[in-house]
Amino acid sequence: MTTQQTFLAIKPEAYSRGDATGIITMLSKLLPDAKCVAMKSYQPSEALAKEHYAALSDKPFFPELIESFTAGSILGMVWEGTNVVEKAREAMGATDPVAAAEGTIRKQYGKHIGDNAIHGSDTDPGSAEREVKIHFPEGEFNEIADPAGKSQELCQAAA
Ligand code: UDP
Ligand code: MG
Numbered sequence: 185m186t187t188q189q190t191f192l193a194i195k196p197e198a199y200s201r202g203d204a205t206g207i208i209t210m211l212s213k214l215l216p217d218a219k220c221v222a223m224k225s226y227q228p229s230e231a232l233a234k235e236h237y238a239a240l241s242d243k244p245f246f247p248e249l250i251e252s253f254t255a256g257s258i259l260g261m262v263w264e265g266t267n268v269v270e271k272a273r274e275a276m277g278a279t280d281p282v283a284a285a286e287g288t289i290r291k292q293y294g295k296h297i298g299d300n301a302i303h304g305s306d307t308d309p310g311s312a313e314r315e316v317k318i319h320f321p322e323g324e325f326n327e328i329a330d331p332a333g334k335s336q337e338l339c340q341a342a343a
Contacts, residue, residue: 193302196258207302222262222324223328264325281293
């Protein structure tokens, strides 16, 4: 049981549907012991998307994945807590929203496997640390007391 950080992101399709604040409200409920320590809104470049998803570069769906992840703004976050990498995966639900359990974020907000609302680091050792470094190279983390409220401010500013 160690304190970890994980990288979570509202994907472009869900962000543009206006689902970010609802998803973050769910994250806060499903991860009551974790805290959000960084949040920003940005459109990933192709280079950033390819680095982020490097492990999937040989998959047939890779070109569409990169197109989708760079199509618009995402809301990138770092969440911190005990076993937060695995707990966030549970909160997200299965990769394919059709297979995701009731009460999970992808069940509620995902449309199909290529539009599944949220990204979360996987549980492979080093994976979350790698993604946190890629997306938040500035490395400044402080607890955000009201992540849903902050997401609403960021989304309104970006609209
Ligand atoms: N993906 C897809 N088709 C597939 C498998 C994955 O479009 O057959 C997309 C899906 O949006 C997923 C992302 O690629 O979220 C990354 O895949 P991964 O296996 O890492 O799933 P995740 O960790 O996001 O659940
Ligand atoms: Mg993954």
